[in-house]
Amino acid sequence: MGGVHQLPAGGPAVVAHAAGDLRIEDVPLGTPAPEEAVVEVAYGGICGSDLHYWLHGAAGESILKAPLVLGHEIVGTVLQGAADGTGPAAGTPVAVHPATPGPGAARYPADRPNLSPGCTYLGSAARFPHTDGAFSRYVNLPARMLRALPAGLSLRTAALIEPASVAWHAVARAGDVSGKTALVIGSGPIGALAVAVLKRAGARRIVAVDMHAKPLDIAAAVGADDVLAASDAAAIAAVEADVVIESSGNHHGLASAIQGAARGGTVVMVGLLPAGPQPVLISLAITRELELKGSFRFNDEIDDVITALADGTLLIDPVITHEYPLEDALEAFEMARNSAESGKVLLSFGATG
């Protein structure tokens, strides 16, 4: 490959205009900056934040002030490499790290750029102007965001790399989990992926919790030893887990997480609770000397996930339950919000090889 391609002028994209107003419309591609590659998108996974922009016109404190191209869980193939010579060449299948660390010298640990103030993320209205996402047939992306996929890893499975990296980061926040009992509260895509990561990391027993049967089936398929209904408080408390991953994102789930933790245990909170004060069962956390740890996005874990998928040690395919063509994006979003029926829902953008 090489030489100058005739680039497309643009293509269809999934754009959130306001609450309840999701459109498929053509967006121009624009001229790539010297450090940008042009990527032809194959698949995009629909994330909770995408659903929030569609349903509420906001995700937490990030409020839509202008139309936003959604999507940060995408994979595709490089159509044209960056002109400055960095990053993968044309023809390379790639996953995408959606974060751009913020500038400045504010205080945060140097090895945790996910915590840098002003960090931007694809498909996010956290800043203004918003950072457009990549639910579009073609997108210009900084070459530093791109990760070449190893041979033999399908683009479809690779569409889970971004959320799996979130789950990997959450499990890593708990420290060494090998030989330990783990409890996962909320078995949606992030929870199920956390189960798979815990399994790979050698947890002795993994118990998954959800309100619905289908997510529990998925959790069992990726490595949960036992599953429990969210309503079964006594059984959850009896788990006495060394490590709990809270991925439900609501305070009832966080209460279950604290009740299910063993004395001296660790609770990692990766499910994002709503902004503002939340009721928390904090007295037990104090008297049991629990460690409550936040977990937000990820850093280089994306490379660990890709390696583990390539060598077959991380098994996550059952997390994908549905796939829709871009034209049916609205139907796909409806299915994705139905957590009783779906795991990860993918959009396919036509370049799926």
Ligand SMILES: [Zn+2]
């Ligand atoms: Zn996501």
